[in-house]
Amino acid sequence: MGYGHGCLCWNGLWKNLMANKLSLFGLGMAIGFTWMIAIISIGFFATYMLKDGYASGWHENVINSVVIFRGIFNLAYPGWAMNFIGTILSGLWGFVHGFVAGFSIAFFYNIFGKIFNK
Numbered sequence: 124m125g126y127g128h129g130c131l132c133w134n135g136l137w138k139n140l141m142a143n144k145l146s147l148f149g150l151g152m153a154i155g156f157t158w159m160i161a162i163i164s165i166g167f168f169a170t171y172m173l174k175d176g177y178a179s180g181w182h183e184n185v186i187n188s189v190v191i192f193r194g195i196f197n198l199a200y201p202g203w204a205m206n207f208i209g210t211i212l213s214g215l216w217g218f219v220h221g222f223v224a225g226f227s228i229a230f231f232y233n234i235f236g237k238i239f240n241k
Contacts (some may be wrong), residue, residue, distance in 0.1 A: 162203065169193055201213070202215055
């Protein structure tokens with residue numbers, strides 16, 4: 124079969140693939156939920172590591188690293204790894220950040236897909 128008789132050539136496959144649009148809401152939800160789960164799970168682990176301070180079984184350098192990381196991460200997510208409620212609220216704020224990022228990525232992907240596939 125030739126190109127005009129239903130053959131799926133690379134050019135047609137590429138144009139068909141790039142003609143698909145990303146769901147703005149779907150990608151926003153996926154990235155937001157993933158980021159929220161990551162923030163909450165790592166926050167709970169950091170809270171567990173720091174609950175006894177230097178008297179815990181963790182090496183001093185590990186505790187120092189977690190304290191430094193918590194200080195930096197608290198700039199964007201205040202209250203993270205300080206207590207249970209602070210970590211949950213930081214996770215919800217992380218969901219908002221992830222949703223906006225995913226929505227923006229899908230939005231610009233769809234715009235550039237239209238521009239470059241004319």
